[in-house]
Amino acid sequence: MRLTKRTLKALQDLSQGKEISEKELQDYELLKVLLEDRLIRRNLKGKTRKYLIAVNIEGLKSYIRSVYDIDIQEDWKVLVKNSRLPDALKKVLSDNEIKIEGKSYSEIVANIENGLSSITPGMTKRQISAILFWGMSKVLDNKMEIVEALSGSEVPLLLNVCGGSDRFEQISFIENYDTYIYLINTYLSPKNLFIYSAGFQGSAKRLRQNGGCAIHYASVDGLSQVGRERFQSWLWNCSEESIPHYFFGDFDFSAMQIFSSLKATFPQIQLDQKHYDKMVTAVRRGNGHTPKMADKKEQKDLGEVGDAYCDEVLLPTMRELGFFDQEGVVDY
Template identity: 40%
Template sequence: MAAFADSPMLLREVSSRLFWGMSKVLDNRQGLVAAVLGLDDCPFPESPIQLQVVLPRGVPVGVLFIENAMSFDATTRSGSSLCAGMFVVYASGFKASAKRLRRPGGASIFYGQLGCLGAGEREAFERWLYDERQLPVFFWGDLDWSGMRILSTLRATFGEVGAWQPGYEPMRDHLLTGGGHRPEAADKRGQQPLAATGCSYADGQLLPLLDTLGFVDQELFNFQECRVG
């Protein structure tokens, strides 16, 4: 391992070299790596997280993280005023909550052609991401325990993240009218209940429904079904 210490290799690249092509052996073992090398910190960075971002024109008013790729695509193509002025971001589930996102080099950012591609708009997003400029941040994903846990972990990385009500309200209505599915019907038996997310809307209006009424996948709803209030 010491032979790689001064190289610009990622942690999984080092793992692959040391452990017969297995890239994940050193995941979450940075402390052990540092101890073996006699260093204060692990010298090998984790793989950058890929962020897909659609930028608004002009001054941004908020950030919307979307859990699922299909819903991200539908949202960014809709042209709806509900997300006007917002950075719309997709990072595949729990990856969006990784703390390394907020460090330069922790993310590979891909800007979508459906949004603005100007240098000023890109700089505005990166100032928010890396310099922790304050903007309202929201999350919209599946209405299940896993989705609520993503919301909770996003709050640990990005502060006061709220469940995005225009997306969750029709999903909540769907549950209340008997349209949900049980965890076992969608191979979600392993999802663990969550006592609270820290978001008052999610904790008061969404979590209490999951134990008794089941789950709803985000992809069930097209963006035209989202609403204000």
């Protein structure tokens, strides 16, 4: 069976939630089937004007696919525009396309429509996401414009901190929790303060804003209230004190990406060269691993990060000889 261009256009519009004039669907037999199967319905406007709108978009697309072997291509912006969502939310969604594996745009928009009444001001972005998107809490992680349009909020980042004393002289960002726990229990000294912030979270700009993070001090922390206030003043840019700070993570592309992101938030941060040198030595002795061996094939080579030691020593060595995890460095 074949469709005229006008009928196909009418079906495309219906499949995107658009209301059309009945005159646009010229195939009477098709119109009768769609109405009887309750895939579309009539809207009467006045005494004579008849309009059509889909009531089961997925069913309509499935019917078109099975009968005509045609996949209706959806347009995100059109679906959002024709939805029942508030205008302010439509504007934000139109510029922030949402893709979910196995779900069509029409299903996504319909779920937002159906779940909107359950969203209340002050909900976190992950609560909102789980309600709107089939229990998936991370869909809106990088879409704060949508979260803000729904009066949602971000949970403060959790920052794990442990200082040896109020007189700490340097701050070290540690990539992996295993290493952080090992260091605070084995190598905590009066001059050290260690931070664990779950990888990329440590590079978030709101980390440097009072209220942007929730600080958890370890049970073995040696800071008094004075020391904690000193650290927090540095963290939140409330003091002029310059404290050397370093990043110690894995010897791989992902860690270098974290370091590059940290530099945007902490411009003076440096790599912990003493411990990275040990990992360079390990891989040069043949003790490294390939990305494939450790399921790191998806890691991307940044090319350059704007740090001489990273760009001239670490990255070239990784490309040639492979990776090494920081847990293999057991002394500090």
